[in-house]
Amino acid sequence: DAGVTQSPTHLIKTRGQQVTLRCSPKSGHDTVCWYQQALGQGPQFIFQYYEEEERQRGNFPDRFSGHQFPNYSSELNVNALLLGDSALYLCASSLDLIQETQYFGPGTRLLVL
Amino acid sequence: AQTVTQSQPEMSVQEAETVTLSCTYDTSENNYYLFWYKQPPSRQMILVIRQEAYKQQNATENRFSVNFQKAAKSFSLKISDSQLGDTAMYFCAFITFVGSQGNLIFGKGTKLSVKP
Numbered sequence: 674d675a676g677v678t679q680s681p682t683h684l685i686k687t688r689g690q691q692v693t694l695r696c697s698p699k700s701g702h703d704t705v706c707w708y709q710q711a712l713g714q715g716p717q718f719i720f721q722y723y724e725e726e727e728r729q730r731g732n733f734p735d736r737f738s739g740h741q742f743p744n745y746s747s748e749l750n751v752n753a754l755l756l757g758d759s760a761l762y763l764c765a766s767s768l769d770l771i772q773e774t775q776y777f778g779p780g781t782r783l784l785v786l
Numbered sequence: 787a788q789t790v791t792q793s794q795p796e797m798s799v800q801e802a803e804t805v806t807l808s809c810t811y812d813t814s815e816n817n818y819y820l821f822w823y824k825q826p827p828s829r830q831m832i833l834v835i836r837q838e839a840y841k842q843q844n845a846t847e848n849r850f851s852v853n854f855q856k857a858a859k860s861f862s863l864k865i866s867d868s869q870l871g872d873t874a875m876y877f878c879a880f881i882t883f884v885g886s887q888g889n890l891i892f893g894k895g896t897k898l899s900v901k902p
Contacts, residue, residue, distance in 0.1 A: 706889060715790070715877050715892030716831070729889060761829060765890075773819040773881050775890060777831035 675700050677778035679764050685784045686754050694749040694781045698766030705747040706775060707739060710761040722747050723769075751783075759785045788813045790878050790893035798899040799868045806853075807863045807896050809878030818882040820854065821890070822863045826874040834876070837861065868900045 678697045686692050698705050704723045708716035718731035722741035736752045745766075751758055761782050765775035790811045799805035811820070822834040837845045837854050844852050849869075853862045861880075865872055879892045 708890075713894075715879075715894050716890070717892075718889040721889060731889065763831060765831075771883055771888065773883075773888070774821075774833065774836060775881075776833065777823075779828070779830045782829075 677702075677764055677766050677776055679762075679778040679781050681781060682779065683782045683784075685786065687786050688754055688756060690754050690785075691750065691752045692754060692783060694751075694762050694764075694783070695746065696749070696764030696766075696778060697746045698764075699776050702766035702768055702776070703745050704767045704769055704772065705741060705745065706765045706767075707747070707749045708763040708765065709733070710763055710780070712760070716763055719749070754785045756785050759783060788880075788882070788891050790880065790891055792878055792893035792896050794896045795894075796897045796899070798901055799865075801868055801870060801900055801902050803868055804864060804866045805868055805898065807865075807876050807878075807898065809861045809863070809893060811859050811861060811878070811880050811891075811893075813859075813880065813882055815882040815884070818880050820852075820861045821879045821881075822850070822852070822861075823877045823879060823892075824872075824874045825877060825895070826871075831877070835863065865898075870900050870902060872898060873900045874898060 706721045707719040710716040720730040725741045741747045761780045763780045764778045820837040824832045849866045875895045879890045
């Protein structure tokens, strides 16, 4: 039973560039959440996708956008990268929209220079 | 505002001993779920234990147990017979649902070191 997978594992970008991160949910899960974890902090909720729509959003600017595909996989896009966007980006999946337990992927470490 | 506070940034324990990690939270909702997640240096966030707020009985998972005090909004994690593999960051989190919307709120974590 495949768990949550994310790609790439590491990424280095420069300020102003754009980045796309990818996530495949755990088998049987249809809901995906994205979190940003700055160094030394707990994860912060970015947004949630269900049925290919953004269902709720945390306190992040519009530079952060996403997408969910019919196979439930998801992408996180960040435009006009800032130094402060350097973080570990975590994807988590759950059985459905109101399922409380989320399972996390290994994350993508983004470094913005 | 919904918040989670972990007052112990770092803790250490000798192998085979018991350690307790503290967590307090704040929410105005009555129905919610509480979690402890473990994040080893490999970065993978692993679910350790979960507790439904409507259940009075404290959850246990092998060597891991919680002390859930709903009135005090306290949710501590006890690790018995600590093992070297328990070395990790531990995050306390909760989720509430308003309608169909809910997302995890995390604390800042406690770095646990298990010493041989």
